Amino acid sequence: MLVDAHAHIFPQVRGLIGAGPTRSLGYGRIAIGAEETQLFPPYGEKTAFTPEMLVANLDWAGVERAVLLQGTFYGECNQYVLEALERYPERLIGAACLDPWVPRSRDQFGRIIAHPGFRALKLECSEATGLCGLHPEARLDAPELEWLWEEVEAAGWTLVLDLGAVGSRSYQTGAVRAIAQAHPELRIVIAHLGQPRPQVEDDLKLWRLWIEQIDLGRLPNVFFDTASLPAYVPGEDFPYLTAARYLRQAVDRIGPAKVLWGTDQPGLLSHLNYPQLVKLAQLHTQFLSPREREMVLGGNALKVYGSHP
Numbered sequence: 683m684l685v686d687a688h689a690h691i692f693p694q695v696r697g698l699i700g701a702g703p704t705r706s707l708g709y710g711r712i713a714i715g716a717e718e719t720q721l722f723p724p725y726g727e728k729t730a731f732t733p734e735m736l737v738a739n740l741d742w743a744g745v746e747r748a749v750l751l752q753g754t755f756y757g758e759c760n761q762y763v764l765e766a767l768e769r770y771p772e773r774l775i776g777a778a779c780l781d782p783w784v785p786r787s788r789d790q791f792g793r794i795i796a797h798p799g800f801r802a803l804k805l806e807c808s809e810a811t812g813l814c815g816l817h818p819e820a821r822l823d824a825p826e827l828e829w830l831w832e833e834v835e836a837a838g839w840t841l842v843l844d845l846g847a848v849g850s851r852s853y854q855t856g857a858v859r860a861i862a863q864a865h866p867e868l869r870i871v872i873a874h875l876g877q878p879r880p881q882v883e884d885d886l887k888l889w890r891l892w893i894e895q896i897d898l899g900r901l902p903n904v905f906f907d908t909a910s911l912p913a914y915v916p917g918e919d920f921p922y923l924t925a926a927r928y929l930r931q932a933v934d935r936i937g938p939a940k941v942l943w944g945t946d947q948p949g950l951l952s953h954l955n956y957p958q959l960v961k962l963a964q965l966h967t968q969f970l971s972p973r974e975r976e977m978v979l980g981g982n983a984l985k986v987y988g989s990h991p
Contacts (some may be wrong), residue, residue, distance in 0.1 A: 684960065685980035686740070686748040686917070687987075688873060688909035688944025691733050691766055692757060694885045695721070697757035706730065722829050722948040726965050731948040733766035737747055737773055739947065739956040746980065749770075749944070749987055751842060751873075752779035753806030754813060755973045760794060765797045775987045777802035777842055783817040791902035801987050802839050802871075803830075808846030808910065822862025831861050835868035840987055844873040848892050855895045862901050869986050871905045871942065872898065878928040879914040899936030905986055906932065909946035911964070920954065926966040930979060938974040943967075 695712045697704040706729035712721045721729065728853055731758025740748055750763050758779045767776045778800040796802065806832060807822070808813035814820050822843075834841050841861075846852035862870055875896040882888040898904045911925035918924055933941055941964050967975045 683747070683976075683980040683982040683984070684743075684745040685943070686745055686945050686947070687871070687907045687942035687983040688751055689736060689748040689947050690752070690949070691731050691736050691750055691763065692756045692759050693730050693732070693762055695729055695756055697753070697755050697893060698816065699755055699811050700809065704757070720952065722951045725948075733770060733774070734783070736947070737770055737977065740773060743957040743960045745956075745960060746984060747983075748774055749802070749983060750774055750776045751802075751804045753804060753811070753844065754779075754781070754816065755806065755811040755905070759917075761849070764797060764799045775802075775983075776800050777804040777840075779804055779806075780830075781813055781816075782827055783813065783820050788829060791833065794841075797835065800839070802842055803834050804842040804844075806844045807852040808844050809850040809852045810846060812844060812852065814846065814850070814852035818851065820852075821857060822854050823860050831865050831868060835865045840869040840871060841875060842871045845895070847877055848879075848888045848895075853891065853895070855891070855898060858895075859898055860902070862898065862904050866903055869903050869905065870908055871986060873907050873944075874909050874910050874914075875906050875928065875932055875941075877914060878911075878931075880924065893935070896932050896935050898942040899932070905940050905942060905982065906936075907942040907944035908963075909944035910950055913946075913950060920958065921965050929966050930969055933978075938978050939982060940969055941978050942986060943979045944983075 695704050695706040705713050707713055708729055709904035710720055710722045710729055712729055752759055760778055763776045767774050777987050778794045809815050876892050878892050882892055899906055912922045915922055915924040945959050967978050
């Protein structure tokens with residue numbers, strides 16, 4: 683079974699990051715502050731990625747299920763995701779979105795967790811596109827957030843963290859280690875395999891920071907997804923051999939049971955279509971045994987997020 687552990691849906695782009703508000707412009711284009719960019723291919727008149735578009739891509743590529751994540755870049759879509767989960771309960775797994783650094787965030791989380799459907803909480807911490815760009819002093823290990831880790835752990839949910847670029851303010855490896863050790867029943871998934879890229883590899887200090895973060899996977903409750911790896915090696919094309927090498931280096935350090943295949947669609951569809959992304963994942967995991975490939979390409983995601991509501 684193939685499970686994409688990192689996908690997005692949204693009726694429109696309507697978010698806020700450090701660079702300013704984000705909004706849909708149509709035909710896959712968006713505005714980020716005063717700048718414009720092509721987010722994904724011009725699939726339709728609106729810059730939207732609906733549950734139906736996602737499921738059609740899953741069917742096209744032979745992928746059984748997908749995990750829906752959210753963040754400040756696209757804008758909070760909690761109700762939209764819940765409705766999608768109701769329509770496609772056998773195909774989609776959902777994570778809620780929360781900004782824990784705004785006033786009354788605990789009340790907001792209480793309302794979120796009261797509704798069945800979600801199985802995870804996603805915090806888009808990235809300095810460039812997430813919460814640390816909006817809250818420069820934000821720390822995951824701040825005492826005022828202890829309630830959140832306790833409640834996510836008690837609910838049996840998974841915590842998903844995008845920690846942003848290596849060396850940035852949001853790259854809080856030590857804080858995540860402290861949370862994971864204090865809450866051993868809390869499953870934590872770090873997105874984007876910690877964001878390895880050639881610029882990081884060329885800087886010994888940054889490379890050590892990446893290795894340090896990957897080694898969090900040696901803790902029993904910390905995992906990584908592989909979303910967006912091709913986007914981190916600009917100038918390369920299929921089969922993205924550098925991305926394959928980063929994946930193998932991570933697996934060699936923490937083992938195949940700690941890695942979940944994910945794409946970050948629709949954003950990564952600007953690089954490859956969805957069947958090509960599936961083919962790429964299969965190529966990049968050829969060094970594994972058949973059982974280990976099954977784990978990385980789907981089994982681990984079902985274990986981490988749960989195979990049933």
